[in-house]
Amino acid sequence: MKRLLTKFTKVGKVSAFGLSISIISISAALSLGISPSASASQFAIVGGKVHTLSAQGTLDEATVLIKDGKVEQIIAGTQSPLGYERIDAAGKVVTPGFIGAYTALGLVEVGFSAGQVDASTTNHPVTTIGAAVDVSYGINADSSLIPITRMEGFTSAVTGIEYSDYLFKGQGAVIQLTDNDPLLKARAFMALSVNNSSASDTGGTRGTLWVALKQALNEAEYAIDADLSPTQPWHGMISRADAKALAHVVQGHKPLLIKADRKADLLHIIALKQTFTNLKIVIISGSDAWRVADELAAAQIPVIVNPEYNLPGAFDTLGATLANAGRLEQAGVKVAIGIETHNIRLATQHAGNAVANGMSYDAALASLTKHVAEIFGMQQQIGSLAPGMRADVVVWSGDPLEVTEAAEHVFIGGEPINMQSRQTLLRDRYLHLKQDKPMVYTRP
Amino acid sequence: MYNKNKSTWMLAAISTAVLSTLTLSACSDNSADAKAKSITTEQVVINSDPFPSTYEPIPAVATLITNATIIDGIGGLDTDSQILLQDGKIIGMGADITLPDDYIEIDGTGKYVTPGIIDTHSHLGVYPSPDTRSHADGNEMTSPVTAQVWAEHSVWPQDPGFQRALAGGVTSLQILPGSANLFGGRSVVLKNLPDRSVQDMKFPDAPYGIKMACGENPKRVYGKKGGPSTRMANVAGYRKAWIGAAEYKAKWEQYEADFAAGKDTKAPKRDLNNETLKGVLDGDIIVHMHCYRADEMVVMMDVMQEFDYQIGSFHHAVEGYKIADKLAQNNVCASMWADWWGFKLEAYDGIRENVAMVHQAGACAVVHSDSDIGIQRLNQEAAKAWSDGRRAGIDISKADAWQWLTANAAKSLGIFDQTGSLEVGKNADVVLWSTDPFSTYAQAEKVFIDGGLAFDRSQPDTWPVSDFELGQIGEGDHK
Numbered sequence: 001m002k003r004l005l006t007k008f009t010k011v012g013k014v015s016a017f018g019l020s021i022s023i024i025s026i027s028a029a030l031s032l033g034i035s036p037s038a039s040a041s042q043f044a045i046v047g048g049k050v051h052t053l054s055a056q057g058t059l060d061e062a063t064v065l066i067k068d069g070k071v072e073q074i075i076a077g078t079q080s081p082l083g084y085e086r087i088d089a090a091g092k093v094v095t096p097g098f099i100g101a102y103t104a105l106g107l108v109e110v111g112f113s114a115g116q117v118d119a120s121t122t123n124h125p126v127t128t129i130g131a132a133v134d135v136s137y138g139i140n141a142d143s144s145l146i147p148i149t150r151m152e153g154f155t156s157a158v159t160g161i162e163y164s165d166y167l168f169k170g171q172g173a174v175i176q177l178t179d180n181d182p183l184l185k186a187r188a189f190m191a192l193s194v195n196n197s198s199a200s201d202t203g204g205t206r207g208t209l210w211v212a213l214k215q216a217l218n219e220a221e222y223a224i225d226a227d228l229s230p231t232q233p234w235h236g237m238i239s240r241a242d243a244k245a246l247a248h249v250v251q252g253h254k255p256l257l258i259k260a261d262r263k264a265d266l267l268h269i270i271a272l273k274q275t276f277t278n279l280k281i282v283i284i285s286g287s288d289a290w291r292v293a294d295e296l297a298a299a300q301i302p303v304i305v306n307p308e309y310n311l312p313g314a315f316d317t318l319g320a321t322l323a324n325a326g327r328l329e330q331a332g333v334k335v336a337i338g339i340e341t342h343n344i345r346l347a348t349q350h351a352g353n354a355v356a357n358g359m360s361y362d363a364a365l366a367s368l369t370k371h372v373a374e375i376f377g378m379q380q381q382i383g384s385l386a387p388g389m390r391a392d393v394v395v396w397s398g399d400p401l402e403v404t405e406a407a408e409h410v411f412i413g414g415e416p417i418n419m420q421s422r423q424t425l426l427r428d429r430y431l432h433l434k435q436d437k438p439m440v441y442t443r444p
Numbered sequence: 445m446y447n448k449n450k451s452t453w454m455l456a457a458i459s460t461a462v463l464s465t466l467t468l469s470a471c472s473d474n475s476a477d478a479k480a481k482s483i484t485t486e487q488v489v490i491n492s493d494p495f496p497s498t499y500e501p502i503p504a505v506a507t508l509i510t511n512a513t514i515i516d517g518i519g520g521l522d523t524d525s526q527i528l529l530q531d532g533k534i535i536g537m538g539a540d541i542t543l544p545d546d547y548i549e550i551d552g553t554g555k556y557v558t559p560g561i562i563d564t565h566s567h568l569g570v571y572p573s574p575d576t577r578s579h580a581d582g583n584e585m586t587s588p589v590t591a592q593v594w595a596e597h598s599v600w601p602q603d604p605g606f607q608r609a610l611a612g613g614v615t616s617l618q619i620l621p622g623s624a625n626l627f628g629g630r631s632v633v634l635k636n637l638p639d640r641s642v643q644d645m646k647f648p649d650a651p652y653g654i655k656m657a658c659g660e661n662p663k664r665v666y667g668k669k670g671g672p673s674t675r676m677a678n679v680a681g682y683r684k685a686w687i688g689a690a691e692y693k694a695k696w697e698q699y700e701a702d703f704a705a706g707k708d709t710k711a712p713k714r715d716l717n718n719e720t721l722k723g724v725l726d727g728d729i730i731v732h733m734h735c736y737r738a739d740e741m742v743v744m745m746d747v748m749q750e751f752d753y754q755i756g757s758f759h760h761a762v763e764g765y766k767i768a769d770k771l772a773q774n775n776v777c778a779s780m781w782a783d784w785w786g787f788k789l790e791a792y793d794g795i796r797e798n799v800a801m802v803h804q805a806g807a808c809a810v811v812h813s814d815s816d817i818g819i820q821r822l823n824q825e826a827a828k829a830w831s832d833g834r835r836a837g838i839d840i841s842k843a844d845a846w847q848w849l850t851a852n853a854a855k856s857l858g859i860f861d862q863t864g865s866l867e868v869g870k871n872a873d874v875v876l877w878s879t880d881p882f883s884t885y886a887q888a889e890k891v892f893i894d895g896g897l898a899f900d901r902s903q904p905d906t907w908p909v910s911d912f913e914l915g916q917i918g919e920g921d922h923k
Contacts, residue, residue: 112788113664145786260834263917288917308817310923312604312913323922342786348475352884357922403824403884404831423785423795427836430765430801439766 023151041414042067045395047078048089053096053370054386058362064094065392066109069414073387074101079434087409089395095365096385097155097392097412098400099372100347101304101338102257102284104156105149106139106175106182108341119341120163121170125239129216130166131249132241132410135159136173136186145342147421148179152345155392156184156382158372160191162341167212168192171255174376176392177359178412188376190249191363193259195285196316196376208270210268212237220246252278256377257304261287262316270299282375284339286319286328302334302375307354325367326358330368335359336375352401364401390414487703488711490719493727495596499635502896506530506544509876512552514538517559517850517865521843527557529872532894536868550890556881558846559866560615560873560891561822562781562853564732565759565812569619569634569642570595572603573816574912583622584629588666589685591654593629594715601638601645602910605816609639610636610899610908613818613875613888616647618857620759621655623734624665626672626681628655628870630720631732633857636693637893638910651730651858653756656682658735658744659790679743686751689721696722730756730858732779736790738766745774757810757856757922761802762794768805777808777856779816782828799826799848800833800840808858813850824850827882842882871895 027060043066056074063079065072080086104119111117118138126132139159149157160172169191194209202209219236222342223243228233234240256279258269266288273279283289283303289296296303309324311323312318321327328335337354338347351364359367373383381390391414398405410417429444479910487764510526514537529537530544570582581598584590599619609617614636621628631653634645658678667673672681695712702709723729731748735741735758748755754775758764761778762785764771771778782804785794803809811826813819863871872895878887891899900906904920913919 108481110786110789110792113660114789114792182578291917308820308853310820311816312607312916312918313573315574318813318913319919319921321921321923343783346783349828353821353824356885356887401884403828404882406831406835426793427765427795427797427801431797 030294036315041069041250041409042084043391043416044080044084045087045089045094045393045409046080048092048094049393050074050094050385051096051365052386053366053384054389056386062094064385064393066393066411066414067205069391071385071387071389071391071393074385087395092408093396093398093400093405094385094397095153095394096369096383096389097394097401098153098368099338099345099378099383100149100154100157100159100340101336101368101375101398103157103159103338103344104162104341105141105145105159105177105344106141107135107159108162109140109145110144111162111341119161121161121166123165126241127166128237128239129212129242130161130164130170131167131190131216132239133161133164133168133170134245135161135170136183139175139182141179141182144422146177146179146182147417148423149345150410150417151407151419151421151424152410153348153394153396153410154345155394155410155412158188158345158376160189165201167198167209167216168242168246171254174378176412178415180357184381185376185378187245187248187254188378189255189257189282190245191257191259191284193284194265195259195261195312196314198259198391206265214272214275216242216246217250217279219243220250221276223247224251250276250278252280254377255280257282257284259284261285261314263288263291263319264272265316266292266296270295270301273299273301282395287317287324289320289333290321290324290327290331293328293333294428296328297332302336302371303328304336304339304375305354306339307350307357307359313431322353322357325354325364326360329359329363334371334374335363335367336371337364338372348400349403352403355401361401471489485703487700490714492723495594495643495646497648498641498643499637499646499648500644501532501894502637502898504529504532504872504892504895504897506535506547507550507892507895507897508541508543508547509550509552509557509874512555512557512876514557514866514878515843515846515881516867517846518867519841519844519847521723521841526552527866527874529874529892529895532872532896534866534870534872534874535736537866550876554879555889556877556879556886557866558613558823558875558877558881559850559864560875560893561613561849562857562859562864563609563614563617563819563822564620564757564810564812564853564856566609566617566816566819567622567814568605568609568617568816568819569599569601569603570621571816573601573605578665582625585624585665588626588662588672588681589717590625590629590909591627591685591720593621593716594632595621595629595655596632596642596646597913599632599634599642599645601640602912603638604910604913604923605819606636606638607908607910608816609819610891611888611901611923613823613881613891614819614865614878615873615875615891615893615898616857616859617819618653618732620653620732623655623656623657623661626657626662626678627685627717627721628657630729631655633859635893637898638908647859647862649859649862652720652723653727653730653732653857654724656733658733658740659737660788661734675740679747682744682747685721686725686747687752689725690716690751692718693722693725704713724753725751727754730754730856732757732759732856734759736760736762738763742767742770745770745776748774756858757808759812760791760814762791762798764807765795765798765801766793768807770800771802771807772805775808777810778802779810779812779853779856780829781814782811782825782832785824794831797836797838799829800836800838803833803840803844803848808852808855809848810852812853823877823881823886824884830882834905842880873912
């Protein structure tokens, strides 16, 4: 509650997030002698270098106008229309809000030995292969990871299961990093793993894994027109709930994310798309992807990479190299960057290292924004700055891929977020510790 | 210089070789006095270096780097400066350089020169790539007190991680046992020049360290294996071990005193576990203690006072910022990440300003990796910690911040007399960076270890390749 109160006090405006909070925020604001601004929902971010990631390209000095939660327009120059709250971005860099490409945000607070984690599954009869699992029920907007992540320029995220013994890792979601209504898209994708560890968990061999995978997809195709009600017979290997979930996948209604690294696995995946032609396949990890880059480009299969991963951690990642992202880009593969959760905020550093090892700067920025949006079918809302897009906008102190730069202003859906988190409060408590009383009496 | 150092070391090892028999001379004189005088014994002295370093620097040519920005690692930054590396040492810097007859000149225009990075916390070799059960040798998880094990006996020199770290400018590193145990065993400091054996990598004259661990790891691992299952039992476990070690130390000191007094005495039975702990109590072995929570670190500093030893460094110290003043008062370093947090509850209060706040309090701050990925860009970790500190109003220069990677790291390992800064007479462990190493885009272009060019980014044919990667996909690739 303290966080919300401070937030709206600082912003000094009525929130769209709820009546009770709005009342509190107004009274708090008035008590501090700050009057709510009449133009609070209209902002002009003036004079920054703007990477639109849209048709307008990169503008060296431009103004981004935000109105009613959307980007109104982007104008070259430094003009600031009347009626807009002005944010000076001279010398700064402005980008669309970054999107965590593959996270478990909202599903995990502390992953290890600390209670419930909604990013991992155990067995349950509702599913035989894991496809039915739906993380949208597990998303917790009160997670401390949300403010910690968004104040560093990440305004939305793809979130899903991290650990599962099942072949499929269930259906993930796209969320916005707000205090309320986080869900942007439930059941936005299906995830699957065919790498070494998954083979180990699925019959002990790829010889079983791939047969099970194809069987599941075949049954899902059959299920498209089947009556899956309890009164009707269903003798499939996959459960009815799995069949319902996978039916959308085989029809291409949502992407199928497949975690794979070695070349042989990637070639099987490319071949899978020839059998199940509607599949919208996305590779996760893809250590060896650079070795089949042309084939992936031809099959229009994007890859979400960790561009810092360059070790032979297992016998299916012997080809891992820092050059992966750049080589994929060169071949025409769509690349996204950002596989992390607590520190998804460091995807900017990952992308910067991709640039240091051969990726173009523009592709690296797209890998954090536009490409992620396109992979998950969200490109009409997020991932670029253009009139009508959601106003998820970040003003950076400088080049966002530089580890020494930081987000200074972050807008989500046109609302400026309070640049505060549990971490900044801890910092401020201990930076300004009262000497005469125990620390619990110091409130930042 | 190195060979000389090494031969001295070898001689020392031989002179203290174990002589374990107590010899009574045969004697025909039966008088008591005569018998006492006739006991000829040799004192039992434990060889403190039974696995001596066989490190040899790689061949080097005198190298002059000109027109570069030089960060010396002890707070200095000189623009448009030069440095001369010769015979494995830093021979001259700035204007004060006498050039030899033959040398190579490298134009450092636009580039930066720093001391080689020293990682105080690595598991390369003991948890190598590939990550398999066969080679996972970092934690002796059979008992909570295993000070008798030595990490060097687990190090696999073929871990490709060493070469990756080298490309990131790491010239020396401490390999630690894992944190499952209250006392995890001895660490070893290595030169990042893998060869056929771990001895070939051992940093000459580096003191040993011991890994200890606070918190949830020991209690989780041993909770159902006889304990400890709580933090209070962790502390009881340390204290019990130190009591035993103090007794062991007293026995040996009694033996040494009795021997010196000419008494008929017998050396105590060797105990490898207590031998390591005694080394700590004697001030010869440095304590490196995995500890996240502030309150636990404060408890451990009391245990340190109780048993009169020194903790060299808390490792991870995610809550170091809460007790930075106490770290400074107790002269304990903290080896930290820039921004890792939240993966377990004792890491929940991690903040980005931790390193800068510890530094600001006057304590010895170190940036470490504990990661085969993170070790490849420790310069970026320091850069983040530096900029996050500045953003919070903690004004630290880049030159001072570089201490976190080299000078402070070297001090916490007891090797600062040899490396960790660019000063005349020190080992020529040097990195030439393509640009400001506080930038994401900076890359280590050349890495010198004892003056030898260990890594040259511009010459892919010369990049080192471990046996494991030879003949595999990606051998010699841009890693």
